[in-house]
Amino acid sequence: EAGVTQFPSHSVIEKGQTVTLRCDPISGHDNLYWYRRVMGKEIKFLLHFVKESKQDESGMPNNRFLAERTGGTYSTLKVQPAELEDSGVYFCASSQEEVDGYTFGSGTRLTVV
């Protein structure tokens, strides 16, 4: 079984540019989550999809962040325009419906310079 896959693994962009992160969850997992870890701090929740619907987007920092999950399969997280404070590791995770325990992807390390 393939795990949760994230692309790219690393991204370095200039302030003001746009970056799109992609997450492919485990096949059949309806729940998809985005989290972010800023250097040395906790892993913070961004949002939660159930299939293609946003179940909880209370962690999205501002309207420069846009997440989509068209068709309820893979998800993208776009940051536009990127700011320095957006730097960090963005993790995606997925889980089956009504089952505890996520499977995380390896993350995308985003550096905004």
Place this chain on the structure above:
Amino acid sequence: GENVEQHPSTLSVQEGDSAVIKCTYSDSASNYFPWYKQELGKRPQLIIDIRSNVGEKKDQRIAVTLNKTAKHFSLHITETQPEDSAVYFCAASNGTASKLTFGTGTRLQVTL
């Protein structure tokens, strides 16, 4: 909302010793408490979890205890090995498949 505090931030133990990491949470509605291990450059991996209807759970050298009254839970690793070196995160949530609130992580170093 939920707030999870985790201590210590770093922990160094000698191989064979035990390691204990402690977390407290604020939301009494939280009922699921997983622990994740993240090795350098790798993904966080679930190593053990506990639900609020259980006080303790053990899996080989790893155990987790939960005190609902005091709102704290702890990870215990016995007979530590160098491969246990990693960052450990505790987390809490209040429902199946709900968002997790993480602690700030503990960097465990097991020395020879």
